[in-house]
Amino acid sequence: MTLATRSGQAGLPRGRLAENVLHFVRVLRAAGIPVGPAKVIDAVAALEVVGIANKSDFREALAAVLVSRREHLPLFEQAFDLFWRNPKLLEKMVAALLPRVYGRTGEQAQEPEVAARLAQALSPPKRPDDRPEEMEEVELDAALSFSPREILQQKDFATMTADELREVKAMLAQLRLPLHEHPVRRTRSARRGSRVDLRATMRGMTGAAGAVAPLAYRRRVRRPPPLVVLCDISGSMDRYARMLLHFLHAITNDRHRVHTLVFGTRLTNITRHLTHRDVDVALARVTAAVDDWAGGTRIGACMADFNRFWSRRLLGQNAVVLLISDGLDAEGGEGLGFEVERLAKSCTRLIWLNPLLRYSGFEARPAGIRAMLPHVDDFLPVHNIASLRELAAALDLRRPRTIKPPAGASSRGA
Amino acid sequence: MTAQVNPPNLPATVDATVDLLTAQDYVAERRLATAVFLALKLRRPLFLEGEAGVGKTEIAKVLAAGLGKPLVRLQCYEGLDTAAAVYEWNYPRQMIEIRLAEAAGEVARDRLSQDIFTRAFLLKRPLLQAIDPDDGIAPVLLIDELDRTDEPFEAYLLEALSDFQVSIPELGVIRAKEAPVVVITSNRTREIHDAIKRRCLYHWVDYPDALRELEILRRKCPRAPERLAREIVAFTQRLRRMDLFKAPGIAETLDWAEALLTLDRVALDPQTVADTLGVLLKYQDDVGALTPEVAQRLVAEVEAEGIVL
Numbered sequence: 001m002t003l004a005t006r007s008g009q010a011g012l013p014r015g016r017l018a019e020n021v022l023h024f025v026r027v028l029r030a031a032g033i034p035v036g037p038a039k040v041i042d043a044v045a046a047l048e049v050v051g052i053a054n055k056s057d058f059r060e061a062l063a064a065v066l067v068s069r070r071e072h073l074p075l076f077e078q079a080f081d082l083f084w085r086n087p088k089l090l091e092k093m094v095a096a097l098l099p100r101v102y103g104r105t106g107e108q109a110q111e112p113e114v115a116a117r118l119a120q121a122l123s124p125p126k127r128p129d130d131r132p133e134e135m136e137e138v139e140l141d142a143a144l145s146f147s148p149r150e151i152l153q154q155k156d157f158a159t160m161t162a163d164e165l166r167e168v169k170a171m172l173a174q175l176r177l178p179l180h181e182h183p184v185r186r187t188r189s190a191r192r193g194s195r196v197d198l199r200a201t202m203r204g205m206t207g208a209a210g211a212v213a214p215l216a217y218r219r220r221v222r223r224p225p226p227l228v229v230l231c232d233i234s235g236s237m238d239r240y241a242r243m244l245l246h247f248l249h250a251i252t253n254d255r256h257r258v259h260t261l262v263f264g265t266r267l268t269n270i271t272r273h274l275t276h277r278d279v280d281v282a283l284a285r286v287t288a289a290v291d292d293w294a295g296g297t298r299i300g301a302c303m304a305d306f307n308r309f310w311s312r313r314l315l316g317q318n319a320v321v322l323l324i325s326d327g328l329d330a331e332g333g334e335g336l337g338f339e340v341e342r343l344a345k346s347c348t349r350l351i352w353l354n355p356l357l358r359y360s361g362f363e364a365r366p367a368g369i370r371a372m373l374p375h376v377d378d379f380l381p382v383h384n385i386a387s388l389r390e391l392a393a394a395l396d397l398r399r400p401r402t403i404k405p406p407a408g409a410s411s412r413g414a
Numbered sequence: 415m416t417a418q419v420n421p422p423n424l425p426a427t428v429d430a431t432v433d434l435l436t437a438q439d440y441v442a443e444r445r446l447a448t449a450v451f452l453a454l455k456l457r458r459p460l461f462l463e464g465e466a467g468v469g470k471t472e473i474a475k476v477l478a479a480g481l482g483k484p485l486v487r488l489q490c491y492e493g494l495d496t497a498a499a500v501y502e503w504n505y506p507r508q509m510i511e512i513r514l515a516e517a518a519g520e521v522a523r524d525r526l527s528q529d530i531f532t533r534a535f536l537l538k539r540p541l542l543q544a545i546d547p548d549d550g551i552a553p554v555l556l557i558d559e560l561d562r563t564d565e566p567f568e569a570y571l572l573e574a575l576s577d578f579q580v581s582i583p584e585l586g587v588i589r590a591k592e593a594p595v596v597v598i599t600s601n602r603t604r605e606i607h608d609a610i611k612r613r614c615l616y617h618w619v620d621y622p623d624a625l626r627e628l629e630i631l632r633r634k635c636p637r638a639p640e641r642l643a644r645e646i647v648a649f650t651q652r653l654r655r656m657d658l659f660k661a662p663g664i665a666e667t668l669d670w671a672e673a674l675l676t677l678d679r680v681a682l683d684p685q686t687v688a689d690t691l692g693v694l695l696k697y698q699d700d701v702g703a704l705t706p707e708v709a710q711r712l713v714a715e716v717e718a719e720g721i722v723l
Contacts, residue, residue, distance in 0.1 A: 185493020186566065198505040199497075205512060206527035256565065308659065316561070316603040317492065342699075 017052065018044050024083050025066065031079060033072045039065060055084075071278035181222035182318055193219030225318040225348060226257035230306065232325035233290065234264040234297035240355045240382065244324060245286060249279050259314045263302035264292035269310070299329040299368055303339035311346045321347045324382060326356045329368030337371035344375040353382035353391065423481050424454050438476040439633040440469070441626050449617040450477070459575050459596035461611055464619030466601050467663020473619075474556035474597035483595065484553040488540035490563040496570065500541045500580055508535050531584035542580055544594040552592035561604040568607050576613055622664060624651050630664060635671045645682045646671050648716040653694065658703065662694040669693050682717075684710040 021043050025035050043065045050061040059080055067076045189197050200216035229248055233241040241262070252258045252274040259271045273285035287293070315321070321343065329336060344350040352372065356362055357380065364373050373379065380391060425431040428444070431451040435442045442450070450473065453460035462470040478485035488499055508530040515526055538546065544555035560568070574580055578590035598614060600606055622630065628647045631638060638646070646667060654661040662670075670693045679686050687709045695701050 184564065185491075186495060186564065187493075199503055202503065202505060202508055202530070203527075206530065313602050313605060317564070 017047065021047070021062075024062070024079070027079055027083055028066060028076065031075055033067065033075060033079075035066050058084075069277065071276055071281065074278065074281060181224050183220040184223050184317075186221045187218040188221050190217055190219040193217035195219070224255065224257075225320050226259070226314070226316070227251070227320050227322060228314050228347070229258070229260045229322045229324065230302075231260065231262045232264070232297065232299070233262045233293055234328075234330075235294045236297065236326050236328050237324075237355070238294040240324075244382070245274075245283055246279060249274050249282050253277055257317075261306065261310065262286075262290055263299070263306075264290075264295045265298050265302075266292055267302045267305045267310075268292075296330045297325075297328060297368075298331055299325060299327070299372075300331055300334050300336035300339055303336065303343060307339055307342050307346070311343065315346045318348045320349045320351065322351050322353060323372075323376070324353045326354055327352075327369035327372055328366055329371075333367035333369075333371035336368055337375070340372045341375045344377070349378070350376045351378040351380065351391075352376040353380055355382050357381035425451060427451070434480045435473075435476055438480045440472060440476040441622070441629045441633065442473075443622070443626060446473075446617055446619065449615050453597075453615050454595060456615070457593045459598055459614040461598045461600070461606075461614035461616045462619050463600045463602050463606075463616070465621070465661070465663055467665035468619045468621060469664055470599040470619050471556065471558055474554055474558075474599075477595060477597065478554040481554065481595070483551060484547070484549070485556060486540045486544045486547075486553045486594070487556045487558060489558050490560050490567070492562060492564060494563045494567050496539075498539060499567065500539050500570075500574075501582060502537045502539060503531070503584075504535045504537050511535070533585070536582075536585070541574055542588065544596075545574070545578055545580055545590040546588050547594075550591075552590065552594045555594045555596045557596065557598045559601055560598050560606060560610075561600040561602060565607065568610055572609055572613070575610070621654055621661065624648065627651065627664065627667060631667060631671055634668050635675070637675055638671050639680055642674060642680055642682070643671065644720055645716050646674065648720055649682060649687070649712060650694065652712050652715065653704075656703070658695070658700045659697045660695070660700060666694050682713050684713050687713060 018040075022040050025040050025043065028035050043062055046061045046065045047058065050057050052058055062080065063073070063076055067073055187193075187195060189200055195218045197216040197218045201213060204216060205213040229251075231237075231241060231244055231248060248260050252260055252271065259269070260274055261267055261269045261271075268290050270286045270289060273289050274282050276282040276285060323343075340350075354369075364370055382391070425434050428448050428451045431454070432442060432444070432447045435447060435450070449460060452458070460473075462473065464470055474487075475485060477483075511530050512526065515529070536542075538548075540555070544553050547553055557571070560571075575596060578593045579587050581587045596614075598610075621627075624647055627650070628643060631643045631647060635643070650662050650667045650670070670690060673690050673693045674682075674686065677686065677690070684706060687704075688706060691701055691704060691709075695704065
């Protein structure tokens with residue numbers, strides 16, 4: 001059953017263990033934990049030292065060698081439990097997982113949650129060409145890249161398969177938000193600069209033999225400004241919010257000073273949850289923390305909350321605000337204009353990303369949109385990966401404001 | 415570390431801490447006094463967060479006065495670096511020293527660098543002053559508005575605060591003989607990193623309740639007649655319950671009391687409130703929310719009910 005019994009089978013040649021370790025490492029690699037080939041040798045060496053009589057020692061030894069990041073530990077634990085068991089049981093478990101991966105029935109809540117990508121790593125590539133054309137669509141439209149069946153599923157991010165996830169993640173991982181770097185007041189030594197570095201110069205004078213002291217310089221450090229993301233997760237935004245969370249996870253972990261809040265009927269700060277580097281864990285935590293998924297929208301009230309309780313804490317040091325919302329407000333834009341104006345005045349740049357903007361016939365008719373539009377600095381689409389790429393260009397703060405309502409849109413604030 | 419012998423002037427109990435603060439006209443709530451007591455006893459920095467104008471900075475001043483220690487203040491701002499916060503070499507003096515050495519025909523450069531990177535050429539900035547005080551008395555170190563600086567400085571503070579030592583490459587490590595009393599304040603315009611907070615005792619300084627605020631007003635502004643003081647406190651307490659962007663702090667209450675005294679008012683009336691609102695509220699939206707009708711209603715309530723506890 002467990003390893004203990006396995007080790008009890010004295011007849012087993014030692015080569016089998018090495019082989020098993022090799023397979024285990026391959027499973028880990030397939031599940032996304034980067035484990036190099038050299039690690040296999042290390043792992044076997046470690047097992048020789050630790051011995052295989054005690055399963056928990058065995059597990060810890062493998063973990064010590066094979067896992068080098070904390071966020072991979074949960075995945076490792078699951079993989080370990082699944083792998084170092086009776087292979088028959090493993091097959092059964094994988095089989096039981098399959099319906100969850102390919103269209104979940106919802107009845108198996110008691111089953112231990114196994115990350116979909118791990119299940120896929122453990123199962124042979126049975127149907128690799130099941131839906132190849134959908135993968136292509138990811139490029140075109142994030143919202144349509146998943147089958148309608150999946151869109152209707154509950155918000156369990158783990159049910160994305162590793163392929164889909166990898167596909168999207170690969171694209172999202174390339175997305176950087178090259179916010180224009182502001183000069184800050186901190187300086188660092190540089191070959192050329194505006195200030196003389198007296199300390200370095202002085203040290204040079206005492207050390208060098210020449211009569212002329214070369215001047216050392218400092219110049220100002222440049223840093224990207226803090227970024228605050230406010231993402232709408234109400235019912236009308238649901239299809240996008242799911243994809244955007246991956247995007248938000250990517251940019252939250254890309255650099256410091258990114259804060260992410262989501263709002264539907266109330267405002268939730270999910271920065272801490274998103275900072276877990278493993279996207280599965282991060283999104284699971286977000287889902288647990290947010291309880292107004294796909295509900296109504298009270299943009300005005302949520303903006304007021306943000307202004308009162310968060311803006312002073314997050315919008316210091318020239319922050320840029322990314323507001324992701326379709327602007328469809330259940331309260332008809334009540335008080336929204338006032339709050340968005342205050343928000344716009346509290347930050348360096350207010351960028352509104354609106355998925356509705358992809359429709360060529362988009363008109364700024366809903367009251368919420370009309371209330372918000374006059375105050376934002378940029379108004380851009382956000383419906384697919386391509387538009388997220390364009391976003392990067394729009395975030396260059398040296399550019400002038402780019403409110404560019406499409407041709408069909410009525411004049412702002414009319 | 416220093417031995418756990420209680421220096422004579424440090425308070426021995428929470429009650430003694432309350433007395434110490436009260437003696438300096440600082441009316442502290444029990445929780446704050448406990449935090450201060452623990453900070454002194456455990457020699458941990460005290461991290462104070464709260465809205466502007468609730469008396470965070472004042473605690474450090476009061477502690478310094480009460481304990482008879484000098485106050486060393488480090489005001490934080492963006493771009494604060496070691497040259498401004500910790501130490502700087504006295505470059506003009508060093509340069510003169512080099513010139514003199516050259517004029518005297520001194521050529522041994524190794525000796526020269528040993529000579530000009532000594533304590534005599536070191537300019538102590540607040541942090542180093544606190545760790546290595548000239549008079550040998552460990553001061554109260556106030557690191558004010560830490561949220562205004564950036565993360566790199568926070569990271570630097572970690573070393574200084576956990577071991578009370580500063581490393582200077584040319585000189586070596588300077589360690590505090592006696593740990594200074596450290597008070598850090600933040601207005602929360604930015605989240606301070608957990609690593610800093612972990613090393614400190616945290617206290618959220620809240621707005622005071624009516625009785626405490628009245629007590630503060632009596633002590634800080636003894637000229638105010640009793641009735642006016644009660645009305646001022648009752649009014650500001652009510653203001654804080656309103657949906658304002660920035661509620662008035664104690665500093666505003668005291669300013670307002672001074673303003674009303676200057677205008678020779680002995681009681682509140684709606685017109686006076688409207689005329690002096692700029693002392694209390696600093697946002698146009700908040701001033702706008704306090705329409706004459708609202709002011710009238712509040713004044714009427716204050717007159718009818720007095721201080722509501």
